[in-house]
Amino acid sequence: MHTHDLELVNVRKVYPGGTVAVHGFDLKVEKGEFVSFVGPSGCGKTTTLRMIAGLEDITSGDLLIRDRNFTRVPAEQRPTATIFQNYAIFPHMTVRQNIAFGLEVRRVAPREIRRRVDAIIGKLDLGAVADAKERGLSGGQKQRVALARGLVTEPDILLLDEPLGALDANLRKSIQEELKLLQRELGVTFIFVTHAQSEALSMGDRVVVMNAGRVEQISDPFTLYTRPRTPFVARFIGRNKIIEGELAEAGPARAVVRTRFGALSGAPGFDAGTAAPGAQAMVVAPSEYVEVLPQGAAPEHGETEGVSGVVTALDAVGHVAYVSVRLDDALSVRLETYREKIEGRGVGPGAQVDLRWRPDRATVVLAAA
Numbered sequence: 001m002h003t004h005d006l007e008l009v010n011v012r013k014v015y016p017g018g019t020v021a022v023h024g025f026d027l028k029v030e031k032g033e034f035v036s037f038v039g040p041s042g043c044g045k046t047t048t049l050r051m052i053a054g055l056e057d058i059t060s061g062d063l064l065i066r067d068r069n070f071t072r073v074p075a076e077q078r079p080t081a082t083i084f085q086n087y088a089i090f091p092h093m094t095v096r097q098n099i100a101f102g103l104e105v106r107r108v109a110p111r112e113i114r115r116r117v118d119a120i121i122g123k124l125d126l127g128a129v130a131d132a133k134e135r136g137l138s139g140g141q142k143q144r145v146a147l148a149r150g151l152v153t154e155p156d157i158l159l160l161d162e163p164l165g166a167l168d169a170n171l172r173k174s175i176q177e178e179l180k181l182l183q184r185e186l187g188v189t190f191i192f193v194t195h196a197q198s199e200a201l202s203m204g205d206r207v208v209v210m211n212a213g214r215v216e217q218i219s220d221p222f223t224l225y226t227r228p229r230t231p232f233v234a235r236f237i238g239r240n241k242i243i244e245g246e247l248a249e250a251g252p253a254r255a256v257v258r259t260r261f262g263a264l265s266g267a268p269g270f271d272a273g274t275a276a277p278g279a280q281a282m283v284v285a286p287s288e289y290v291e292v293l294p295q296g297a298a299p300e301h302g303e304t305e306g307v308s309g310v311v312t313a314l315d316a317v318g319h320v321a322y323v324s325v326r327l328d329d330a331l332s333v334r335l336e337t338y339r340e341k342i343e344g345r346g347v348g349p350g351a352q353v354d355l356r357w358r359p360d361r362a363t364v365v366l367a368a369a
């Protein structure tokens with residue numbers, strides 16, 4: 001029995017021109033896991049996916065699939081299938097022919113091809129368009145044809161490179177759900193690339209955040225959202241309030257940062273013993289945990305920490321209110337709260353307010369992490 005479906009060990013990619021696209025990627029993926037890769041354009045997502053697929057040489061490091069080393073194995077001999085953003089459906093072939101194509105290339109027996117194609121057409125509900133060509137398909141149907149083409153080869157790992165990028169927002173949402181259900185049902189390992197954090201977080205069992213060719217953090221979505229470990233993740237994922245300063249002390253459960261607004265603390269987002277007092281650090285509090293209070297009002301929760309500022313704008317949309325607060329010349333923040341929580345409490349433009357949160361909800365992140 002193999003230990004992991006996929007293992008990347010210090011995988012690195014330098015393009016012939018000298019661009020280091022991927023700096024040393026380490027990842028272990030369990031069978032049946034749905035892993036999202038997310039990061040800004042150019043961070044190395046597609047390059048990594050193409051190295052897994054065998055469409056791009058691996059400069060150094062190792063790629064293992066089910067414990068077997070595939071680093072130098074050509075693409076067509078790898079148990080992977082790839083789905084690209086543009087779907088690459090052959091326009092002159094029917095849906096059925098498109099789905100069968102990959103099996104024909106692999107010289108699978110015609111009867112077996114028919115059996116497998118029929119099964120996947122049934123599973124993906126493509127029966128009504130089996131004889132249609134690409135121009136007769138809706139966006140959602142094209143997406144399912146692309147999936148069917150990948151899945152019909154029965155890959156151990158399905159690689160998807162921004163497969164929903166071409167769809168409009170509503171369709172995208174419903175296909176996200178469909179895709180996730182299908183993945184659960186099939187139990188096939190998915191590696192799903194996207195530049196949209198909401199998509200990465202809603203789809204992935206785990207999310208790999210990449211930036212400039214490096215892995216910043218690999219976590220389940222909730223941990224990623226609430227416990228960033230690097231400044232990049234703190235800014236890229238979620239809606240965090242970030243206050244910079246210097247590390248004053250770091251214990252196993254609590255670290256304290258000296259900021260220009262006073263001492264603030266949080267759970268350390270770094271390993272014990274890796275940071276010395278004086279190191280550049282930041283306190284990161286997810287907006288969802290920050291309360292806006294009229295100055296001096298008692299917070300809902302017992303032990304809180306926070307900062308004070310002046311309201312510069314207040315916008316209400318339905319029952320939600322957006323409050324902009326200026327902390328000092330260099331830092332303003334915008335917070336979302338419920339209208340009922342601030343209405344009639346003197347939280348208008350010009351008012352002094354306190355922003356408070358439980359210190360155990362905040363994370364202390366090292367600037368050099």
Ligand SMILES: Nc1ncnc2c1ncn2[C@@H]1O[C@H](COP(=O)(O)OP(=O)(O)O)[C@@H](O)[C@H]1O
Nearest residue numbers: 015017019021040041042043044045046047048
């Ligand atoms: N074929 C190539 N030759 C040289 N550089 C490339 C090639 N493909 C991508 N790159 C560079 O590698 C980096 C990572 O690109 P890519 O993997 O496409 O990022 P992403 O998919 O995250 O947008 C970028 O700097 C990009 O310009």
Ligand SMILES: [Mg+2]
Nearest residue numbers: 042045046047
């Ligand atoms: Mg890409």
